[in-house]
Amino acid sequence: MKAALTFNNVSYRYPDSQEMALKGINLTVTEGEFVGIIGPNAAGKSTLCRAANGLIPHSFSGDLEGDIYVNGINTKEKKPAQLAEYVGLVFADPEAQLSQMTVWEEVAFGPANLGIPREEIFKRVDLMLGLLKIEKMRDRSPFNLSGGEQQKVAIASVLAMEPRILVLDEPTSNLDPRGTAEVFAAVKELNKKQNITVIMVEHEVELLAEHADRIIFMDHGQILLDGPPGEVFRQVELIQKTGMNIPQVTEVAQILDKEYGVWGNKPYPVTIEELYACLRNN
Numbered sequence: 001m002k003a004a005l006t007f008n009n010v011s012y013r014y015p016d017s018q019e020m021a022l023k024g025i026n027l028t029v030t031e032g033e034f035v036g037i038i039g040p041n042a043a044g045k046s047t048l049c050r051a052a053n054g055l056i057p058h059s060f061s062g063d064l065e066g067d068i069y070v071n072g073i074n075t076k077e078k079k080p081a082q083l084a085e086y087v088g089l090v091f092a093d094p095e096a097q098l099s100q101m102t103v104w105e106e107v108a109f110g111p112a113n114l115g116i117p118r119e120e121i122f123k124r125v126d127l128m129l130g131l132l133k134i135e136k137m138r139d140r141s142p143f144n145l146s147g148g149e150q151q152k153v154a155i156a157s158v159l160a161m162e163p164r165i166l167v168l169d170e171p172t173s174n175l176d177p178r179g180t181a182e183v184f185a186a187v188k189e190l191n192k193k194q195n196i197t198v199i200m201v202e203h204e205v206e207l208l209a210e211h212a213d214r215i216i217f218m219d220h221g222q223i224l225l226d227g228p229p230g231e232v233f234r235q236v237e238l239i240q241k242t243g244m245n246i247p248q249v250t251e252v253a254q255i256l257d258k259e260y261g262v263w264g265n266k267p268y269p270v271t272i273e274e275l276y277a278c279l280r281n282n
């Protein structure tokens with residue numbers, strides 16, 4: 001399977017910083033994967049996102065070692081504006097990403113900057129508004145929308161540049177449960193129906209466990225765990241030691257496992273459906 005994003009032994013230190021923010025990161029994300037990234041504060045999650053779309057090293061100086069490839073292109077060789085055709089980055093604060101008068105203009109802004117012909121821009125904007133289910137808001141000001149709607153506009157704007165990789169850095173941290181559910185549903189659909197590779201930093205572990213194919217757990221600039229949710233969340237002690245939560249279902253599974261040895265070496269369930277299925281078969 002084709003690699004969408006590769007980190008080859010990547011270490012990075014911000015300018016004027018003593019600490020390395022990333023230490024020896026080796027990572028390959030395959031096309032079409034949905035990867036969730038978790039970890040405590042200062043683990044290096046946002047830094048990893050910035051390195052994935054070329055902001056590091058192009059907009060942040062500092063010391064970068066190793067190489068990052070997006071769609072086979074070394075990020076050192078292209079500016080973030082050019083890399084935006086391959087990888088899109090969405091941040092936590094939806095309002096800070098918006099600048100235009102209407103939702104339509106917001107989504108058209110990126111491709112217009114890339115010099116895409118007018119007809120093609122019209123086609124892309126329609127497609128993206130449809131994909132994110134925000135067609136009805138096309139003439140509204142993006143600043144008068146709910147947080148969840150704004151975040152969907154931000155995602156549509158990034159996708160209008162047709163990247164095959166979407167990196168989201170805590171996209172739901174300013175949203176209420178409904179906005180969070182909307183963003184997760186939209187991202188999941190893009191991943192499953194359009195085969196867009198998703199890398200999502202997220203503290204909502206329950207939702208991440210349910211949607212992601214693979215979870216990466218980072219701490220102190222390193223990847224400590226990397227695997228399917230049921231395997232990564234099995235490492236309850238390691239994750240909880242850093243102050244992080246694991247899905248509640250997984251905590252129940254751990255208690256049952258200690259009492260009755262239900263799971264042996266098998267991955268723990270991470271959703272209620274998985275827990276129910278396991279219990280019914282035992």
Ligand SMILES: Nc1ncnc2c1ncn2[C@@H]1O[C@H](COP(=O)(O)OP(=O)(O)OP(=O)(O)O)[C@@H](O)[C@H]1O
Nearest residue numbers: 014017019021039040041042043044045046047048
């Ligand atoms: N612009 C910057 N300049 C200098 N140091 C920075 C900068 N941004 C982050 N750092 C440092 O790099 C390390 C990793 O930070 P990063 O923001 O990547 O962590 P994070 O896992 O995203 O944390 P959080 O969950 O708190 O957002 C931290 O020690 C942080 O202080």
